[in-house]
Amino acid sequence: MARTAREQFTDEAMPHVRALLRTASRLCGTREAAEDLVQDTFLQAWRSFHRFEPGTNCRAWLYKIMLFSHSRSRRDQSRRPFQVDLDAAGEKALLFEPPTPDAITAASVRAAFDALPEPFRLAVLLVDVEGLTYREAADALDAPIGTVMSRLNRGRRLMRLALVEEAAAYGIGVSAQGERKRQ
């Protein structure tokens, strides 16, 4: 017997509520704002569910809707276009491959992540934290896969660079081959 659209939506989309809420919490900062964003996302997804092609990646589709809603609401709030000079931000990360220092903590890693420009942070969040594939992240961000890979690469390097700089501030250095030494 053919399933109703509501049943299909329940089977295809609803299992992703928890994952989207987790990402939304990271984007919005507060649980309340995150829940509102996820609810809006699922209502929009339901209204356009007739356009969803069964068999394609529902999770990436939902992320795409949510990230678009989030960036639109941020633009509305700031009343000006959101712009980051990605070339300038990523240039530093291309100069060399910084080794990861030993002395890292969850707080220092999180601070390095929070300091990333938003496009890099989103790519790292979706792939390294949420576990989306490069392809899924490209669909969710509505960007070519090469762009996502480049943002990921730069974002990870910028994080390592920030961790190296923090370690150096505490007098801990890392050699080119990654061996720790006291300065």
Add this chain to the structure above:
Amino acid sequence: MTTNAECRNVRELMDSYIGGELTVESNHEVLRHLERCDACRSELARRERTRALLIGSFGDAPDAAVLEARIGEAIDREQPMWKRVMRYGGIAAALAIVIGAALWLSRPVDAAAYVDSVDNHIACALAFPPDAAYDARRAEESLAAPYTGIINAAPHQSGDYALIDAHMCPYNGRDYAHLVYRRGEHTVSVFAETAARGRLPSTHEPERKGFVSTGVSTGGHQVFVVAEGAAPPPQPVLDDLMSATLAFVRRLER
């Protein structure tokens, strides 16, 4: 014995290795190097720890049961409205189809559509050197909006046919997005363009200068696959190239 160049290369690949995103070949390359290189093994451990710390810094996934119930109720509240829209929308949709069909049939005919696709295949695709290979950067730079995403939508390999180039291809006043596939000496073109000159003719020459062109119109765009008449690719390859490109232009039209 490892070299700095090897270490640099492996560290470039290391994050993708951790994420399980490498090809089998690159994965083996990294594994082989790690067996021999203490410094890179240490770097891998530090990167894995960094990623684990980052994930851990966000805490556990929140309990979403209450939110799931709230979303379900919100959707159920919307359903009656959508059912009304569907009921009255049915009449409007029938009218729209009749009017749309009348307008569609009154559109001018793009009489040279098939001829131009074959002629451009000969002028452009066949001129690629025999050893031409796909260059992602070149393709990205050669495409223009709204077709930049076509390289992600189109297969890079279909059967034995490999994508060797993608670019914007102005020809006879048209502005094609042109994908070139090749298998040995056999070349296939896929063209996508806006249907600015009207609808496709209902009949056309089955073969022109030894090449056959298959065209499909989506309303806003038309897509052509051009291949050798005597040695065309297998039907699944033709279907694959056509359907991927059609799916892409249909997404543009949404």
